[in-house]
Amino acid sequence: MANPSLLILAGDGIGPEVMDQVKRVIAWFGDKRDLSFDVSEDLVGGAAYDAHGTPLHDDTMARALEVDAVLLGAVGGPKYDDLDFSVKPERGLLRLRKEMDLFSNLRPAQCFDALADFSSLKKDIVAGLDIMIVRELTSGVYFGEPRGIFEEGNERVGINTQRYTEGEIDRVARSAFELARRRSSKVCSMEKANVMESGILWREVVQKVRDADYPDIELSHMYADNGAMQLVRAPKQFDVILTDNLFGDILSDCAAMLTGSLGMLPSASLGAPTGDGPPRALYEPVHGSAPDIAGQGKANPIACILSFAMALRYSFDQGEEATRVETAIEKVLADGARTADLMGEDGGTPVTTTQMGDAILAAL
Amino acid sequence: MANPSLLILAGDGIGPEVMDQVKRVIAWFGDKRDLSFDVSEDLVGGAAYDAHGTPLHDDTMARALEVDAVLLGAVGGPKYDDLDFSVKPERGLLRLRKEMDLFSNLRPAQCFDALADFSSLKKDIVAGLDIMIVRELTSGVYFGEPRGIFEEGNERVGINTQRYTEGEIDRVARSAFELARRRSSKVCSMEKANVMESGILWREVVQKVRDADYPDIELSHMYADNGAMQLVRAPKQFDVILTDNLFGDILSDCAAMLTGSLGMLPSASLGAPTGDGPPRALYEPVHGSAPDIAGQGKANPIACILSFAMALRYSFDQGEEATRVETAIEKVLADGARTADLMGEDGGTPVTTTQMGDAILAAL
Ligand SMILES: CC(C)[C@H](C(=O)O)[C@@H](O)C(=O)O
Numbered sequence: 001m002a003n004p005s006l007l008i009l010a011g012d013g014i015g016p017e018v019m020d021q022v023k024r025v026i027a028w029f030g031d032k033r034d035l036s037f038d039v040s041e042d043l044v045g046g047a048a049y050d051a052h053g054t055p056l057h058d059d060t061m062a063r064a065l066e067v068d069a070v071l072l073g074a075v076g077g078p079k080y081d082d083l084d085f086s087v088k089p090e091r092g093l094l095r096l097r098k099e100m101d102l103f104s105n106l107r108p109a110q111c112f113d114a115l116a117d118f119s120s121l122k123k124d125i126v127a128g129l130d131i132m133i134v135r136e137l138t139s140g141v142y143f144g145e146p147r148g149i150f151e152e153g154n155e156r157v158g159i160n161t162q163r164y165t166e167g168e169i170d171r172v173a174r175s176a177f178e179l180a181r182r183r184s185s186k187v188c189s190m191e192k193a194n195v196m197e198s199g200i201l202w203r204e205v206v207q208k209v210r211d212a213d214y215p216d217i218e219l220s221h222m223y224a225d226n227g228a229m230q231l232v233r234a235p236k237q238f239d240v241i242l243t244d245n246l247f248g249d250i251l252s253d254c255a256a257m258l259t260g261s262l263g264m265l266p267s268a269s270l271g272a273p274t275g276d277g278p279p280r281a282l283y284e285p286v287h288g289s290a291p292d293i294a295g296q297g298k299a300n301p302i303a304c305i306l307s308f309a310m311a312l313r314y315s316f317d318q319g320e321e322a323t324r325v326e327t328a329i330e331k332v333l334a335d336g337a338r339t340a341d342l343m344g345e346d347g348g349t350p351v352t353t354t355q356m357g358d359a360i361l362a363a364l
Numbered sequence: 365m366a367n368p369s370l371l372i373l374a375g376d377g378i379g380p381e382v383m384d385q386v387k388r389v390i391a392w393f394g395d396k397r398d399l400s401f402d403v404s405e406d407l408v409g410g411a412a413y414d415a416h417g418t419p420l421h422d423d424t425m426a427r428a429l430e431v432d433a434v435l436l437g438a439v440g441g442p443k444y445d446d447l448d449f450s451v452k453p454e455r456g457l458l459r460l461r462k463e464m465d466l467f468s469n470l471r472p473a474q475c476f477d478a479l480a481d482f483s484s485l486k487k488d489i490v491a492g493l494d495i496m497i498v499r500e501l502t503s504g505v506y507f508g509e510p511r512g513i514f515e516e517g518n519e520r521v522g523i524n525t526q527r528y529t530e531g532e533i534d535r536v537a538r539s540a541f542e543l544a545r546r547r548s549s550k551v552c553s554m555e556k557a558n559v560m561e562s563g564i565l566w567r568e569v570v571q572k573v574r575d576a577d578y579p580d581i582e583l584s585h586m587y588a589d590n591g592a593m594q595l596v597r598a599p600k601q602f603d604v605i606l607t608d609n610l611f612g613d614i615l616s617d618c619a620a621m622l623t624g625s626l627g628m629l630p631s632a633s634l635g636a637p638t639g640d641g642p643p644r645a646l647y648e649p650v651h652g653s654a655p656d657i658a659g660q661g662k663a664n665p666i667a668c669i670l671s672f673a674m675a676l677r678y679s680f681d682q683g684e685e686a687t688r689v690e691t692a693i694e695k696v697l698a699d700g701a702r703t704a705d706l707m708g709e710d711g712g713t714p715v716t717t718t719q720m721g722d723a724i725l726a727a728l
């Protein structure tokens with residue numbers, strides 16, 4: 001049987017250096033666990049723009065549609081701030097999401113015991129926190145038409161369209177309910193049904209799917225503004241949160257920051273199952289390209305390595321091997337290894353990106 | 365000279381009981397400070413729906429356009445959850461905002477020294493916090509057309525439109541810059557210009573207004589998802605935050621919850637100056653109608669009383685009298701009076717809504 005295939009798109013800023021550590025972990029699986037991948041690499045974001053004048057070359061797009069999973073580092077940086085909207089680094093990522101049809105974005109917000117002190121929240125509020133946000137990723141205001149800046153009378157008007165079909169809501173709701181069954185069977189869906197008709201349809205369809213096919217799931221609905229409040233007030237009341245593309249963008253970042261350690265959080269973006277194969281999938285850390293520290297060996301590679309662990313679990317049915325990676329990381333943290341982002345005020349010497357990779361390989 | 369006129373719309377849930385305490389404060393100003401108001405009262409939200417089948421009667425709307433300021437309690441409750449979208453309690457409030465053209469919504473997120481322990485955040489992160497969020501309130505996705513649920517092929521689609529004209533962005537930016545001049549002259553504007561064209565126009569116009577007429581203002585721009593993160597991570601980096609209607613809804617609730625005491629936070633919604641007079645204005649607490657505790661004398665009237673203080677400052681040019689109210693409230697808190705929402709885990713006996721009113725009047 002052919003090896004499963006992986007496309008690595010390291011991207012911009014700290015993307016390449018954290019991805020270097022992921023490659024070492026991938027190599028380790030080939031050597032020690034007889035689990036080899038066919039790895040290819042390509043450019044995305046600013047790096048692709050510099051080489052080809054586009055944030056995602058068509059050949060790269062085609063390759064992403066062929067492989068079993070894509071691993072992405074990060075995109076963007078101040079160098080590209082003044083580029084035209086259509087070729088900004090982010091467009092490369094958004095094109096991947098859309099053309100791979102990755103409608104279900106899983107963003108865990110998990111607070112690691114060894115790091116609970118890093119949160120700006122009180123320890124008892126966040127210790128043990130383990131939320132999974134399921135964010136719709138291929139529709140809503142990110143992709144709705146009409147969109148653009150238009151002349152109207154003697155002024156300009158900026159327009160975007162929030163748009164959800166029943167089918168789009170239905171499929172992402174199912175993915176949240178499936179996931180919830182493997183956790184605590186509790187889902188909270190968030191929208192602004194008190195203000196937006198798209199939110200009314202969202203609420204109705206989510207409820208209908210639950211009633212028809214997931215009666216075992218405890219489903220609640222919350223307005224997104226209250227959701228933001230409740231995340232800050234008492235985040236442990238949540239298990240799975242289901243929400244749309246734009247609310248998901250904001251609420252998942254809010255939830256991520258509750259944990260205090262952004263450098264630790266992975267994400268998975270999944271499509272529909274393709275025939276017998278795994279679903280199309282893209283894995284990436286939640287953190288951005290951090291241009292201010294890029295190239296200095298300061299970046300924390302853990303979020304990116306945990307993204308690979310998610311790939312093992314969701315794309316390659318290797319849940320045990322995923323747990324192996326996660327356990328190794330917990331051990332390394334418990335032993336006290338810290339990259340610069342994880343240093344407390346009391347100081348100590350941070351480890352470099354490569355040293356963190358060394359420690360994780362040793363723990364494996 | 366005629367007394368300034370006030371329209372009180374107490375609304376639903378705890379609205380009427382917190383407003384009762386405001387009325388006592390208003391009466392105190394007439395008795396003791398020779399500052400009398402012509403007060404009229406009417407219905408809004410579910411209360412108006414129960415009486416008239418609409419969440420805002422046309423006569424009430426007309427009256428709101430005549431008076432110098434409107435004080436609103438709260439709208440909504442589970443009783444009205446199944447009403448049609450067009451007559452939900454919220455529509456009454458949204459109609460007031462729109463027809464009074466209250467484009468600038470000021471939402472202070474202030475952490476009271478005596479209450480810093482109530483925050484879910486660490487004390488040093490929030491003690492002394494004093495942010496002012498300026499939220500655009502009459503446009504964006506709340507009001508953009510087309511909107512609704514439509515048939516498309518054999519499924520339904522929910523549509524809302526995010527829409528901002530240059531003029532709408534310009535005027536709310538000016539209101540934020542004016543306000544910033546009376547504070548620290550620092551404004552951070554938030555949008556998703558990396559994903560939404562309406563955000564690109566927003567960023568461009570805000571920058572242009574700053575460069576042309578407010579060169580003394582230090583202006584920065586931030587993506588709204590990062591804004592949510594930064595609010596949780598280190599809120600004191602902000603002074604004035606300027607943002608649109610939907611992001612403002614979520615971010616201001618997030619910011620409010622950082623302070624730990626929602627029952628304390630007022631808001632002002634201001635229109636353009638009308639001739640020589642003050643701008644059209646509506647003042648309301650940030651908290652909702654809290655149907656679970658309504659009618660039990662447990663509600664905290666402070667946010668609503670502080671909303672009246674904002675009216676003194678922004679509508680009636682009585683900044684000193686506003687400060688008088690604020691100082692009285694600080695004193696009452698320092699003396700230890702606490703409604704149920706402000707009770708710590710260590711217990712003690714909470715004061716009732718009326719007792720809190722008594723204490724504030726005594727302190728005045
Ligand atoms: C980079 C940007 C386009 C993206 C988004 O807005 O979705 C990012 O914020 C994210 O959450 O993955």
Ligand SMILES: CC(C)[C@H](C(=O)O)[C@@H](O)C(=O)O
Nearest residue numbers: 194195225440454457458613
């Ligand atoms: C009640 C509701 C319509 C309103 C809004 O979404 O604006 C509320 O959440 C607010 O922030 O004032």
